[in-house]
Amino acid sequence: MPKAYELPAPGEPFDPEVFKLGQPCKRDHIHADGLTLRKRNGGQCIICSRIDSLERQQRLRQDPEYNRKRAAYVAEKRKREGRPSRAKRSEEWHALRRLHAAINRTGKCPSVAQLVYQQQLDYWRDHPSDRLAAIRAQAKHRARWRHMTDTAYRLYHRAKSKARKVVLRGGTHIHLSPIQLWRRWCDFDHSCAYCGASGDLEVEHVVPISKGGEHHLGNIVPACHRCNSSKRSRDAWSWYKAQPFYEDWRWHNIESILNKSKPMTKQINLFAS
Ligand SMILES: [Zn+2]
Ligand SMILES: [Zn+2]
Secondary structure, three states: OOOOOOOOOOOOOOOOOOEEEEOOOOOOOOOEOOEEEEEOOOOOEHHHHHHHHHHHHHHHHOOHHHHHHHHHHHHHHHHHHOOOOHHHOOHHHHHHHHHHHHHHHHOOOOOHHHHHHHHHHHHHHHOHHHHHHHHHHHHHHHHHHHHHHOHHHHHHHHHHHHHHHHHHOOOOEOOOOHHHHHHHHHHOOOOOOOOOOOOOEEEEEOOOHHHOOOEOHHHEEEEEHHHHHHHOOOOHHHHHHOOOOOOHHHHHHHHHHHHHOOOOOOOOOOOOO
16 A cells, blocks of 8 residues: 555645656646656656546446455455445344434533433334324323413413303303403402402302303402302402401402493393483
8 A cells, every 4th residue: 555645736845755846748747847746765756646546446346256256355354354245233222323324413412301302203204093092192292281380370270261161051151361361460460359368269149150240351350269268159348248358458359350341231230320
């Protein structure tokens, strides 16, 4: 094997131990001063010699006799070294090779999470029904998580389930947007309309649905779980008056805020007289 060397660019200085300047070659590869860069030993033009060796290789690759000999040599070498042929290598071997190629391409190693995710994707590609089930389960978990952490989301869904209840009882209801409910909760400073407790607040109908109350803003206040379950379907005024935490100003507050939204057709106006 000839010694490998860096080819100096035209006009660049060169190693005089390896190269010399000589007569222009037949293909006119001029390095400097109208002269060609040649090998010190043998005096061949270095660019011509590279071209010749590439052409020789190309000729050899098209020669069936050479290819047969080469294949026999490789097979013999594999047998001697005990290596299986590339076509007989395992799927794991190819996966590892692809991984190495990917690392070389990007220049960084994938994280464990990325590898696990890739395995998951591979599995899902072969099991599409499992993938759908996983997506559904994830959506469920996400909704549950949001229900636990997002007050506005929880409020909206509580109101929606109340509206469903009203529809089932044949009552009147109106679609309430999350922002409307949120504003109503802000009106009461995110605390129970009756006792003033803060925390997890429920959707409370002042005129109970069972007594013909409607599901709309003229009838909805926030209430804590304790007040909501204690009041149940009783009349708001007589129940509230009897509570130890009764306060005049709270009742007037409820009155004035509810009166801002006009009741719909059927409900008797609680505060008319
Ligand atoms: Zn040349
Ligand atoms: Zn309360």
